[in-house]
Amino acid sequence: MVPGIVFRSVLDHSLESLIHRLRGLCDNMEPETFLDHEMVFLLKGQQASPFVLRARRSMDRAGAPWHLRYLGQPEMGDKNRHALVRNCVDIATSENLTDFLMEMGFRMDHEFVARGHLFRKGIMKIVVYKIFRILTPGNTDNTEALSLSYLVELSVVAPAGQDVVSDDMRNFAEQLKPLVHLEKIDPKRLM
Amino acid sequence: MGVTCVSQMPVAEGKSVQQTVELLTRKLEMLGAEKQGTFCVDCETYHTAASTLGSQGQAGKLMYVMHNSEYPLSCFALFENGPCLVADTNFDVLMVKLKGFFQSAKASKIETRGTRYQYCDFLVKVEYGPCVVASDCWSLLLEFLQSFLGSHTPGAPAVFGNRHDAIYSPADTMVQYMELFNKIRKQQQVPVAGIR
Numbered sequence: 001m002v003p004g005i006v007f008r009s010v011l012d013h014s015l016e017s018l019i020h021r022l023r024g025l026c027d028n029m030e031p032e033t034f035l036d037h038e039m040v041f042l043l044k045g046q047q048a049s050p051f052v053l054r055a056r057r058s059m060d061r062a063g064a065p066w067h068l069r070y071l072g073q074p075e076m077g078d079k080n081r082h083a084l085v086r087n088c089v090d091i092a093t094s095e096n097l098t099d100f101l102m103e104m105g106f107r108m109d110h111e112f113v114a115r116g117h118l119f120r121k122g123i124m125k126i127v128v129y130k131i132f133r134i135l136t137p138g139n140t141d142n143t144e145a146l147s148l149s150y151l152v153e154l155s156v157v158a159p160a161g162q163d164v165v166s167d168d169m170r171n172f173a174e175q176l177k178p179l180v181h182l183e184k185i186d187p188k189r190l191m
Numbered sequence: 192m193g194v195t196c197v198s199q200m201p202v203a204e205g206k207s208v209q210q211t212v213e214l215l216t217r218k219l220e221m222l223g224a225e226k227q228g229t230f231c232v233d234c235e236t237y238h239t240a241a242s243t244l245g246s247q248g249q250a251g252k253l254m255y256v257m258h259n260s261e262y263p264l265s266c267f268a269l270f271e272n273g274p275c276l277v278a279d280t281n282f283d284v285l286m287v288k289l290k291g292f293f294q295s296a297k298a299s300k301i302e303t304r305g306t307r308y309q310y311c312d313f314l315v316k317v318e319y320g321p322c323v324v325a326s327d328c329w330s331l332l333l334e335f336l337q338s339f340l341g342s343h344t345p346g347a348p349a350v351f352g353n354r355h356d357a358i359y360s361p362a363d364t365m366v367q368y369m370e371l372f373n374k375i376r377k378q379q380q381v382p383v384a385g386i387r
Binding site for chain 1: 239254270276
């Protein structure tokens with residue numbers, strides 16, 4: 001499964017306009033809201049870069065499985081592609097995930113809380129969310145917003161080779177202008 | 192879901208493994224148990240790769256990744272005396288990505304296959320279906336086991352020991368299998384019939 005992803009941000013005061021437009025464009029009338037706690041774990045070996053896994057749990061849905069995600073390196077191939085493409089593996093797990101990762105030798109690198117709205121259009125997923133820094137490690141009740149913006153992320157998980165997906169993403173992104181200009185992120189800028 | 196006791200039965204004297212299994216299945220059929228198909232439990236062993244050990248300075252650990260046909264959409268990953276993670280089958284894909292850090296131990300895959308029988312509330316395996324608290328049904332499980340295992344009836348599994356009133360879960364079954372497979376690996380020279 002290879003996700004295509006584009007993202008940008010909107011300032012807090014533009015959020016309602018964006019939500020209103022997404023309600024009109026997307027499948028679900030009322031967006032789903034979410035409040036998640038994500039922890040990023042690293043496993044260091046003698047390889048140059050550590051192995052990264054992301055563990056995520058819902059803070060507002062009791063009993064929901066935990067979510068473990070592996071994201072590969074961005075594919076540098078086609079510069080004309082409109083979205084960043086990476087290999088991904090998504091796994092639902094039991095709630096002892098963090099204990100298990102520590103037993104495997106992983107160590108937590110950082111954690112954050114994400115709160116926002118989730119929309120869908122076909123196989124595309126649009127997430128508008130704010131990131132909160134956790135002030136005391138492990139205490140998700142004591143957080144502060146990282147910025148005055150919401151992140152906007154448009155992504156698709158699809159089998160490898162389906163480049164037509166990124167054309168659909170570009171067409172959808174056009175409909176969000178001028179509220180937000182979604183574009184592919186240059187992976188080199190992330191390093 | 193029920194409470195499960197995984198037991199190993201020694202080969203009957205003067206008989207082969209196959210003959211011992213046939214004796215057991217005949218006893219179950221005489222009791223009135225109904226054949227319900229087959230089951231399979233497999234276990235792959237991984238150890239921490241040398242490259243990871245060097246940087247972390249810790250002793251290598253063995254991690255077991257198991258599957259159970261009773262839970263076809265799940266994968267169980269566990270450490271001996273450690274946590275047991277229940278995950279979906281994409282965990283197997285993740286293990287491929289992790290091959291630089293965890294390597295499959297040579298010739299380590301072990302599996303048990305057999306026939307599944309149902310006798311009233313029992314599935315032989317042996318599982319008592321209506322109950323999910325081990326201490327509440329151990330006496331009943333024991334009585335049932337004695338009816339066809341006789342003197343080979345096992346004691347209470349170790350997983351029951353610390354969790355008298357806790358809800359029994361599939362992970363507890365997989366821990367029993369892991370302990371049984373490790374015992375069988377050590378007994379490699381001795382043929383045994385395992386029953387579930």
